[in-house]
Amino acid sequence: MYILLCGYPPFNADNDNEILEKISTGEFDFPEEEWGDISQEAKQLIKKMLQKDPKKRPSAMEILRDLWF
Numbered sequence: 001m002y003i004l005l006c007g008y009p010p011f012n013a014d015n016d017n018e019i020l021e022k023i024s025t026g027e028f029d030f031p032e033e034e035w036g037d038i039s040q041e042a043k044q045l046i047k048k049m050l051q052k053d054p055k056k057r058p059s060a061m062e063i064l065r066d067l068w069f
Helices: 002-006 016-025 040-049 060-064
Strands: none
Touching: 040 060
16 A cells, blocks of 8 residues: 555665565654655554554554545
8 A cells, every 4th residue: 555655665775685674673764755745644554554563453444444544
């Protein structure tokens, strides 16, 4: 979903190893130049979906019920 919103995932780095490290640590951001036009609701949903702890992530049904949808 997030690729459709701005063109790339919110894990930005100089190389694949750095990107994988950010993914594994749950480090991501929404740079203003690409994400500035994306609604706060959409960003909040992405943050929920990228929650590192799987027990804290919303289910598919919860995602579909999100206000952003």
